Amino acid sequence: MQPRQKSEMAILDRQLSRALGRCIADFELIAPGDRVMVCLSGGKDSYTLITLLEQFRRRAPFPFELLAVHLDQGQPGYDGAPLARWLAEQGHAHRILREDTYSVVIDKLPAGKTYCSLCSRLRRGVLYSAAQELGCTKIALGHHRDDAIETLMLNMMYAGAMASMPAKLLSRDGRNVVIRPLLYAAESVIARYAELMRFPILPCNLCGSQENLKRKQVKALLGELEKLAPSARESMIAAMGNLKPAHLLDRDLMRSLHVSAAREDELEAARERPAMQPDVQAAGASGGRRLPLLS
Secondary structure: OOHHHHHHHHHHHHHHHHHHHHHHHHHOOOOOOOEEEEEEOOOHHHHHHHHHHHHHHHHOOOOOEEEEEEEEOOOOOOOOHHHHHHHHHHOOOEEEEEOOHHHHHHHHOOOOOOOHHHHHHHHHHHHHHHHHHOOOOEEEOOOOHHHHHHHHHHHHHHHOOOOOOOOEEEOOOOOOEEEOOOOOOOHHHHHHHHHHHOOOOOOOOOHHHOOOOHHHHHHHHHHHHHHHOOOHHHHHHHHHOOOOHHHOOOHHHHHHOOOOOOOHHHHHHHHOOOOOOOOOOOOOOOOOOOOOOOO
C-alpha cells in the first residue's frame, strides 16, 4: 500500500470507528458480557462491521465476545473459501452454516419476481435459531446510513409509513436482539474502506443479479436528489433523529404524547439555527447539528 493510501486508510478508519462508537453509545447496543453474533454475508458492509467491532472490542472498557457467522445458502457457484480463509487469518472466532435457502426461493417464486423478501425471511430464521444455539445475546448486521435512508423512502412511497431500520430491534418472538452499529456510517466511505482493505468480497448470484429492484431505483433517486441538495443524505439521516411529532399527522402518537396542537415556536427556533454543512455529523451523534425545518 502506498503512503498516500495508508494515510487515507487511517482517516477512513477513524471516521468509521467514530460513527460506530457513537451509534453503539447512543442506543446502548452492546453491554458487558454480551456474546455478539456478527453476520457476514461476504460483502463490503459485513467485512467492515466485523473489522470495526473487533477494534472496538479491544478498546472497550468492558468485556464482550464476537462470533462471526456466515451462512452458505446453496447458491450455484458459491465459494466461501476466501471468506473462511480471511476469518482464520484475522483470528476471528467463526462458524460457517449451511442451509439451502436458494432452492426454496427459486421453487417458491415465479420467474421475474424479486427474491429479496423471501430470501431475507429464510436467512433471518436460520440466523435467529443459530444465535440461540450458539449462546449469542445480540445479532449484529451491517446495514449502514444509506440502507436506513432507502428503507425510509421505500416505506413512505410504497407502504404509507414513516419507518426505517432501527438501531436495536427485538425479534417477534422476543428471543433475539438485532443491532445495527453502522447506521451512522455512509456507504461511500465503507466502500472505499473495503477497497483499501482488500476484503475478499463474495459475489451474490441471487438478489444481486436482479436489476429492477425498488431499492436500486430509490438509490438512483437519491443520487438525483443530491444534484439539487448535495447534503440530502446527511439531512435525511439527521431528520430521523429530529422528529417533530406534532407537525406530522399521526393522531394516535399525538394523543399518546398528550399534544393537542403544534407549536409555531418549534419551527421558528429551528429556522434560527445555521444551515447544516456537508460534513455535519449524524443525528444523535455528539456535536451534530439539526436542520432548519420548513412549514
